[in-house]
Amino acid sequence: MGVEEHKKEAPKTFKFGVITVSDKGAKGEREDKSGPLIIEELSKLGEHVYYKIVPDDKIEVLIALFEAIKSGADVVVTTGGTGITRRDITIESIKPLFDKELSFGEVFRAKSYEEVGYATVLTRATAGIIRGQERIVVVFSLPGSVNAVKTGLEIIKSEVFHILKHARE
Amino acid sequence: MGVEEHKKEAPKTFKFGVITVSDKGAKGEREDKSGPLIIEELSKLGEHVYYKIVPDDKIEVLIALFEAIKSGADVVVTTGGTGITRRDITIESIKPLFDKELSFGEVFRAKSYEEVGYATVLTRATAGIIRGQERIVVVFSLPGSVNAVKTGLEIIKSEVFHILKHARE
Amino acid sequence: MGVEEHKKEAPKTFKFGVITVSDKGAKGEREDKSGPLIIEELSKLGEHVYYKIVPDDKIEVLIALFEAIKSGADVVVTTGGTGITRRDITIESIKPLFDKELSFGEVFRAKSYEEVGYATVLTRATAGIIRGQERIVVVFSLPGSVNAVKTGLEIIKSEVFHILKHARE
């Protein structure tokens, strides 16, 4: 079955949550442009059920993640904290929960390589599936910058239904 | 500094949550004796802030864990789902979140070995620390049986202040 | 030494096994086009010693893998079960056995990105080396679709001798 036929059988909608991970954002010292951008773009495909700004704090990130999941989110997108500073803990917090990691990171970096070249070495964006007995949740962890979020959204919007279809099988 | 002096400097109280992991318990098909036992015993030392019965479901276990943490719990005790059946997922769900694993499991099994001998091979109880920027949470995952909970509580009640003191340093 | 000189010193032939991983294929409910395609193409370079269709079952996949290795296979190619559904277990079954993982997955996805774009996020193809005291076996795990198999075969046929040469050193 080719990729296009696959997509025809995919679900028609989904619920999503958005978590912006930023110390400054959580203190109100920086306006969050990335979170609202994600909400705006994904609302064209699905239903927005959760949004929160949290500091670069593993416990706060995970409280928000499971609040979003409790709100019914099938998809959660985080933005921020995927870099290499000492405070960047989003990947360390979320990746251990994946039952299956998607190749999203490689595709994201292949695209970034086209846009920002070697600077791509600094981003550790990734995505994966968390599985319950019946339910599944797909989590995408994107960098914080608006440009990087745009790159990530392009891939997510293209494949989110395809991913949900297969992850639920 | 000997063990006793250590304990003198330890905090005097703590908040705790209790999560019973049981498909039958969550459907109301089995009375939960282990959860209330933990609440009763730990209430002699700390303040009880959260209690929930969830099925053997990774997403439900983690929703409850982070609800307990959001309620202010410094300590969370789970009971159930540490065995070797296909549905036993408590350890797989929680252990990847530990920043540091305690040697609680070995001590628990040394004590169990005294009580139930070779049957100890079937229990995978463990405990560990989840760290935020400032906050820490200590999670103990005990088996579901009342006897095993009694064994676990004996160790927890002896060492919980000692553990909280060091984990917060 | 440039890549081309390397390849001149590589072995001239090899034995290979093919394992198709498909619940439907194993029940005879779907014709296996991918397995025979791999046999046909690799027979131009090496000697085919093993072929089996197994369900998406870790124990069955590993029984077949070590039957192929017992039959003398230096190279084993699996097709199927590298996706993200609950039943996709090929990668989980085989990857823990690798002594060294090759960068095959990244190159496979770089090529797939050229062909199917963002849908590449869904494939987790990989390859690696399993080492005995003297012997080595190279295992390639490809997706199930014929198109993906063609992409994978192109890389395998180009590099298999080069890989065998170095892996045996």
Add this chain to the structure above:
Amino acid sequence: MGVEEHKKEAPKTFKFGVITVSDKGAKGEREDKSGPLIIEELSKLGEHVYYKIVPDDKIEVLIALFEAIKSGADVVVTTGGTGITRRDITIESIKPLFDKELSFGEVFRAKSYEEVGYATVLTRATAGIIRGQERIVVVFSLPGSVNAVKTGLEIIKSEVFHILKHARE
């Protein structure tokens, strides 16, 4: 339910395979006393379906393991190669396949500590469960010495039915 009631509901028999891992044994330079001892003892509880002596070679160990499993073994006991020499590869070969590791190693060493004291630091015996869609296989990896095998058999004979019962649930 106490431990004894558990055991009453356990299966009444099982099929088992035995693999002796020893370079000298495989070359016929040393008589295998441990393998036959395991066969003799476990035949009092279950049906012996496989026995092989293999060298300390990851590929040979895994070929034998999956031959035993193909022969219908529910339980496989290996003896040898759990020490700390460069050639001791049994644990490295088998442990990555476990879906769940049992606390068998800790109980085995607690017992060894009673018998050989601090020398227990040198043994890395362990056990775990490999899961297919329906089937499960329990693998025990014991040291090579007859004394250590006796210690291990005592625990296995006490708990094997109990383990099989829960692992199949």
Add this chain to the structure above:
Amino acid sequence: MGVEEHKKEAPKTFKFGVITVSDKGAKGEREDKSGPLIIEELSKLGEHVYYKIVPDDKIEVLIALFEAIKSGADVVVTTGGTGITRRDITIESIKPLFDKELSFGEVFRAKSYEEVGYATVLTRATAGIIRGQERIVVVFSLPGSVNAVKTGLEIIKSEVFHILKHARE
């Protein structure tokens, strides 16, 4: 903040060490062209403080790595031992020390794919950050060939300041 603004705020210089990993090189049986090339190129950006040729030996590689770090190196570049032969141990020796792995390997292979096509599957180059309380060290592990070193240097020279800036935050 775009990539270029980021780079303006980056440090202006750094200290670096170079380790060539080669059995033949360490015995004086092969002239080291890769090490001196790295020194020459990185000396245009930073201060060279350490250079050593060591065999493909985990203990020797790590002795040299921590000598370089003791000499004040903020950046250490190794060349050699990133392939798939039995003696290639550089990645196995260094990668477990990383507190954060950079996406350097993917970018390196994306570039190699442009230059040597499918042969890229054989290289496992990578890079990462080792963190002390205050200090950080960035380690790049490149293949041994001069061509591969040139590819790696191009990325390193482009991003080293950018990486140091963020890794120190």
Add this chain to the structure above:
Amino acid sequence: MGVEEHKKEAPKTFKFGVITVSDKGAKGEREDKSGPLIIEELSKLGEHVYYKIVPDDKIEVLIALFEAIKSGADVVVTTGGTGITRRDITIESIKPLFDKELSFGEVFRAKSYEEVGYATVLTRATAGIIRGQERIVVVFSLPGSVNAVKTGLEIIKSEVFHILKHARE
């Protein structure tokens, strides 16, 4: 071959290094009693070649470890930093380097359990082998307290020759 016969064939001497890991010790704010105790006791069996006090800093701990190894140490004993505070990083720094982990931690805690009971849950002492092409180094990581060091030394003095014999095979 029983444990005693094994020990007769073991080497007769060894070189050892001692590293005390303590922020206060490194600043001269606390006298180091544990390091000298280890040197005194192990000098009865082997040759002392290295001693250093370092802060709880991963880079400093590893610089000292590989200085000790460069000085010819076959055995390195660290004391301190095996607890559960945020600054305890000895285990996180050293354990990833082990090619084989010994069951030393379990035996150490079995003994501690006899001495300090449930407080044993707080110690994560361990030991393992780092392998070069020919050389091997055995590293024991003990807690910082003098009592714990005494417990650890008892096990080390009993088994160090036995361990060196097998690890070198």
